[in-house]
Amino acid sequence: MxxxxxxxxxxxxxxxxxxxxxxxxxxxxxxxxxxxxxxxxxxxxxxxxxxxxxxxxxxxxxxxxxxxxxxxxxxxxxxxxxxxxxxxxxxxYLPGMSLRDAIDAHGPLPPPAVRALGAALAEALVAIHGAGVVHRDLKPGNVMLTPDGPRVIDFGIAQAAEATAITESGAFLGSPGYLAPEQAAGGRAGPAADVFALGAVLAFAATGSGPFGQGPVHVLIHRALHDPPDLAAVPDPGLRHLIATCLDKDPARRPVPAALVPHLAAPPQGVAWLPETVSQLV
Missing domain, CATH: 3.30.200.20 (Phosphorylase Kinase; domain 1)
Incomplete structure (x- = not known):
């Protein structure tokens, strides 16, 4: 502020x-x-x-x-x-801290916390998509950890902006490293693009790094389009598999958000699901 x-x-x-x-x-x-x-x-x-x-x-x-x-x-x-x-x-206005800031300051979340976070984000996408909205920029900076639980922010204008001819050459909306391949390639991003971003956010929460690493924008875009995600550091095999299904290159093969919730955890309330160092800050 x-x-x-x-x-x-x-x-x-x-x-x-x-x-x-x-x-x-x-x-x-x-x-x-x-x-x-x-x-x-x-x-x-x-x-x-x-x-x-x-x-x-x-x-x-x-x-x-x-x-x-x-x-x-x-x-x-x-x-x-x-x-x-x-x-x-x-x-x-949501007091608290972003997932990005929490992980940067205190490291990855333990698998149970990642599963709880995933359930909350999947439920948020169910509500967003059910209203006919696609977020198009789900990323750690757009997930707030609040005293009442995690919240997805910054939806409501991305679709209008994406459909607008704003381009300088090569301009795009979204965050490299979390963009679905179809979105990175300049195609229309539907609800499945948010599922891809959800997988990337959970990989970040579990490992402290996005599934396509770090680097210049064009490198991250190339990796999203052509390379498999690097999930070797995700400690929970079941969680690793779930994240991988979200990161499928083919949007038709990604699960819908409602199908993810039963494979995660009870959606969290408050801050008890977070490590103590993070929950005290929130």
Whole structure:
């Protein structure tokens, strides 16, 4: 969290803007407070993206769909304005830390915790896909570990952005190392692309590294398209097999999220499922 900078908005709709939370490929994120005192995370779309033909209509459809996403493991959409000078949306603000930060600071999770995390993320995808939304950028930085359990954040504008002709040559949306092959190749990413990303996130949680290692963007893209994932460090053979099925190159052979839950663990609540060093921070 950082102070506001000169030129930052002080209000977005009825929400008072309090601080900066971060930025990404699609926009900047601010901490806000609703008129009723609720803390919200407000994502403001980059002006260049918002100016592309057709973006606002797609964004409006995405917002309508995202409003209907329920479930215990997502951050609910609470407000949006697709018609603002610069479009924005607000979700419930979730205190805690990202999975990325937790693993970077304290190392991989033990297999039971990875299984619990996987069950929560699979249930989140069931809710997201059931509302007609595809996340398209599920990654460790978009999984929050909160006092009430894990939550998937940052869905609701990826599909509108992906369908928009934003390209400079070679531009794409998503995070290399977690992109499904069909998405990395520039094709349309459906729900199965989120399952691929789920497998990559669980590999990261179990080992501290993504299944395609590290390297420049073009190297990670090539590995996702052509190389098998490196899962040798996943300590639980059953978990290793489940992750491998999610990372199948063929989207038709990946399991649907609902089919994964029975093979994982009871979806977690609170922080007791986490190692003590992480749960104390959360």
């Amino acid at each position: 950082r102070p506001l900078q000169p030129g930052d908005p002080t209000h977005l709709g009825d929400h008072r803007v309090l601080a900066r939370l971060g930025s990404g490929g699609m926009g900047e994120v601010f901490l806000g407070r609703s008129p009723g005192g609720r803390m919200v995370a407000v994502k403001v779309v980059h002006e260049a993206l918002a100016a592309q033909p057709g973006f606002r209509a797609r964004f409006r459809r995405e917002v309508t769909a995202a409003r209907s996403v329920g479930g215990a493991y997502t951050a609910p959409l609470v407000d949006a304005d697709p018609d603002a000078e610069v479009p924005w949306l607000a979700t419930a």
